[in-house]
Amino acid sequence: MTGVEISPREAEVLELVGARLSNAEIAARLFISVRTVESHVSSLLRKLEVQDRRALARRAPTSAGAAPSHRAPVLPAPLTSFVGRVSERTELAEMIKAHRQVTAVGPGGVGKTRLALAVAAEAAGEYADGVWFVDLVPVTDPDMTATAVAGALGLGEQPGRDMTESVVAALADRHALLVLDNCEQVVHGVALLIERLLARCPRLTVLATSRARLMVPFERVYAVPPLSLAVDGESDAVALFMERAAAVGWPLDPPLYDQVAAICARLDGMALAIELAAARYPTLGLDGITIALSHPLRMLTGGSRADERHRSVRAALDWSHALLEPADRALLRRVSVFAAPFTAAAAAEVAGIEEGMADEGLIADGLARLAEQSLLVVTASPGGTEYRALETIRQYGTERLAEAGELVDARSRHLRWCLAKATGLAVVREDWRARFDLVADDLRAALAWAAGQPEQRTDAYDLARHLAELTYTRNLTGESQRRYEQAAALAIDPAATASMLRQAAAVAGCRTVGDDVYRLHRASADAARRAGDTAGAAADLATAATTAFRFSTLFVRIPPREEALALISEARELAGDDPAAQAAVALAEAGVLADAFGAAQGPPGNAVPETIARAERAVELARRTGNPLAESAALDALTGAQSWAGDTFAAAATARRRIMLLSSMPISPAGTHELIDALSMATEAGLGAGDVPGARRWARQLADHPSLAEVGHRATCRLLMVDALAGNVDEVLTGSVRFLDAWRRAGSPARSFLRPAATGVAMIHGLRDDHDARREWQEVLDQLGTTPEHTYGYGAVFDAMLLLHHGQAPEALERMAPEPGHVWKWVTWIWLHWYVALRAEAAVLAGRPDSRDRLAEARAVVAGNPVAGAIVERAEALLDDDQEVLLATVDAFGAAGCPYQYARTLVLAGGDHAERGRAVLAGLSLAPMAPAPTPMTTSER
Known part of the structure; x- marks a missing residue:
């Protein structure tokens, strides 16, 4: 380590890598972006000359200049000293050593929280991954328990799974103590979460405080006694x-x-x-x-x-209440409706209803008196002085509200205040996130109360709808979907129910939960029928059928084809002459009836003209509706039809049309879902056509999209694929760290769309002769499973590139033995040109007698593709020993954004050019190429 210069920020990042934090957690801890963390990790990998994140973590203690230690406890700093309780601290500390889950039980005010904090602080050194504290006071909905824990851990929403799974994944391999404080109001949610944690996090210990037992398996209860009154003359x-x-x-x-x-x-x-x-x-x-x-x-x-x-x-x-003036008593009980810290202005709106109390100055004076009597906690914030009632006092105030007959009125005023706050948050400003976080718990608490009050149903619906929109903007997509579904259940008008269910379906799409998208569109169809909106019902049914084939990789259970056909038939009957419904039905027909739906079970029916005709009709009908989202979905179907027809360039052009169409769309769940899919398709289609810079540009937009910030494996998978093919080695090494970390924290999902990225990373490590790293990525591929695409598409391409690098042309040709015409187009539409070009080069280098014919066939297939065309030109130049043409392809690869092929061509050119090529390969951190065999010339044949 001597002589290695590491900046202070890199040292901080290194220490947190050593503590096994994810990039997202490091970013949250250091208040920097995930991209900045990735840059520091890449720099550390290079400076410390290690190959992967595991090796980097092992270097963390000495590299950071500090002895290895656990992370500092994530505990609230006590404002006052902890007094006494020596025996209680000893007893509770021994219990958490002996048992994985301990609940400190006792009445409110007995001192459970302070005792738990003291014990946790003393025990922190015994837990390698530290102590985590979660205050459940603001949580009023048991279903939000996991969300609160995730917030304390620095986790965000991860599409495709709920918050509980995110928490379990984050703590699965941690040796840590988790303190859950004030569990009594969400016992059911805490119990369910703890059961999952105990079952799947073997080195985790949970210390809970509650007024009642949690009643979970393996729970050990410690009854917190009152403070000692006299023990050996001491109290x-x-x-x-x-x-x-x-x-x-x-x-x-x-x-x-x-x-x-x-x-x-x-x-x-x-x-x-x-x-x-x-x-x-x-x-x-x-x-x-x-x-x-x-x-x-x-x-x-x-x-x-x-x-x-x-x-x-x-x-x-x-006793304390009896000492208050009547106005202060009223103020105390009325501010008890706030679940989070509040200002004097907020208190004036919610509590100041009597003459003389609505003045903010008088309210502020009253709040100050309550704070002086320790009934409110005062804190300074950027928005001004804030007040907070401790939970016991808040509950006491609620009881007093009920006794005074004011509970409904106070809750109603609080609900209206929350509605106004939610409405004001609709305008996104620079400080939007902070403003939302300040009131989020109040919005949730108000909704939890209003949802159970029949007379408040209209306001409850409005608040649920607002909260759904706000949480979506906040990237809490799991909660957003739940709130949209809650709004649907609260809506009085069936048309509003249908609208909310459609929004929920769009959010589910952003979360990559195909089963929910399908379910919610079918539910919205039922609601639309009740509203008399047969055209809307038709569109929903058709969209459900479309989802089943368009996003089949996102399903746990793909609906049977017969079920989808029945939905289309029903939608067709209901559509009438409504343009939007007709467009939706046409889109479903373009996919399901063209036999694309059965692609997972075998090659599509070869009705290519019919497939294209149906897709073009869907595009035309969608365009007439004036709805860019509908048109984009239809263009997606056309992209698929063109790819099945083997028209690579038309597919790429259609994919680009989608990007242009969606670029000016406002942010919305449906728009985001469509844009993410469009960027994915444009990346793949561009790569298939040889537009590497364009493909990389769109893949970069995907990797940087805010909705994918917490799912690095999904965000980076296509960028890794592009960079691996191009030979951008540093970018692959950096991006693969984010991919692997996020994928493992997501529970290592076996999603087929992740395989090309993993295969590309494995190839790069093969080009580097890094056998250990390649083995690790082969293990990832084993977990992802084998697919036909791997056998005939990207797998053959990446394997052939590696084999050719090592001079194994016959093996590369064997890997691509099937004739292009025998390989399913639906498998290789992205990879066909790469497959054909590399296959021709392998034939030349392997000395196949039919190389000339193969080159001619390849040239016809890849015409117009700058990268594949250059590979074919290079192969023919090698066959003809034409140095001038060979060197011309060097510039072609440089212009196409392919540094690896650029360097490879120089090496193949021999002489001084080879020296330059080897230097470029070394600069890319790649191993030297094996000497290529000299192809037989025409005269030799």
Whole structure:
């Protein structure tokens, strides 16, 4: 490591790589972009001369200049000291060592959170991957539990799986302690999540705090006792009171010990109650506190509604509440509806309903008085002073609202406030993300309440719709889909239901969940029928059928062809003369009836003219509707038809038309889904036509698309494919780190569209003679499975390139033994020109007597393709020993953006040119080429 210069930022990245954080997690931790992290990782790979991320992680301790250690605990910083509880800390620490899941149980205010934090901080050094703390206070929906945990872990939405899977994948191999605080209001969600975590994360320990047991397998319960009142002459309760009183500037003399002990005893040793009492000491004194506590405690001891869990905390809160002026009491209970920190302005809107309370200045004064009495926490934020009620106090305030008969009115005002906030967030500004995050928990809480109130159904629908739109913009696509479906369930008008289900289907498409797209379009068709919209129902049914063949790789269960045909038949009957419905039906017919649907089971029926005619009709009908999304989908069908016909250049031109059509579309779930697909198709079609720079440009747009930020394997797969074919080695090495990390964190999905990228990366490592790395990527390919495309398409192309590099022309020719006409066009439409050109070159270098004929056939197939055409020209120049033509192809490869073929041609040219070529290969970090055999000339034959 001596002499290796690593910047401070690289050192930070290296340390986090060593801690096994993903690029997305590192970016979130260091407040930089994922692209910047990728750049630092690539630089570190080069500087430290290691081949992959695993090796880089092993170098992390010494490279970063620090001894290996666990990550710093991700724990809230306590604002006050932790007092006493020596035995409790020891007991709980021993329990989490012995058991994988421990729940610290006790009444509100007993001190569960502080005890858990203290134990977690002390135990942090025993967990290699650190301690993670998740505050579940803002979570009101059990289904959002995993989302809260994901937020604490720095995870985002990953299309194709829910948040629970994301959390499980992130923690699967971690040796960590996860602290889940305040579980009582989402026990069901926490229980389900913990069961999944315990089953699939063998080195994870979970410490939960709750007012009730979670009732999950292997749970060990630790009952948190009140603070000790007298143990060997010492009292933790008294020590806490004395410390907090001193903190507010009023230290107590030792002779007052007995008086303080009496107060603590009357407060049953409850930590929250003691802290509240100590906070009042400067204004009331011990005598005043004693008097003030007399009546509330007497009333709440043994009464008919005396809940054992709440007795002590309720006593403390009732006491504190009794000391408030009537206006402050009203303010406390009304601000209890806020789930997140709020401002004085927000409180004025939601709480200030009586004369004299709507003034923001008066509200701010009242909030200050509540904060002085420790009933609210005050924090400074960029948006101004914010207030927050602790959860116990919030629950207490809610009960007081109900007792005062104000609960419905307060919740309704809060709902209207949330609706206004959601509406205001519709305009995306630079600070949009921060503004959304500030109110997101309130929006969710308001919706959770309103959804169960029949009289609030209209507002609940509006809020669900807004929240669906906002979470989509926030890239929380899983929640967005759920909110759209929730809005559909809340809608009174069936037409609105259908609209929301269509939006949900579009988001499901962005998430690559084909089964949900299909289900939701069928559901929207049912809703459209109820609304009397037969044309809309027809379009939905046809779209469901189209999805089944157009996005078949995204399905877990592909619907049977007969089912899709039945949907088309029904859609045709309902469409009438509606242009949009007719266009949707035509698109479905262009795919399903042209036999593309059966492609997964065998080659398509050779009705090429009919296939193209149906696709062109679909495009024309879609164009008449004036809907760019419908036209883009129809152009996709035409791209497929042209590829089946072997018209590579027409397919590429049609794919480019889609990009132009969609480039000015506003952001929407349907638009994003269509654009991502269009970019994918344009990349592949451009590559098939030899437009490497164009293909790379579109692949780069995919890799940088915000919707794919957290799914690096899907984002980078096509860019890796292009860079591997071109020979952009550094880009492949950098991108493959992101791909592999994201793929593993996603649960290593066996998606066929990922195979070309993995095959290309494996080839690059083969060209580098990096056998260990190539073996690792071969293992990835084994997990992805073998497909016909690998056998006849990209697999043959990448294998042939590697074999030719090593001088194994006969083996390369054997790898591409099938005649091009015998290889299914639906497999090789991207790869046909590459296949034909490399096959011709292999024949020349292998000395095949029919090389001249093969070259002639190849030239006819690849005419117009700058890369494949140059490969064929190079092969013929080698056969004819024509040095001038051979060197002309060097420039052709340079202009086409193919540095590997550029260098290979120079080596094949021999002499001084070969020296230049070897230098270029070395600059690309590739191993030297094996000497190529000299082809037989025409005279020798």
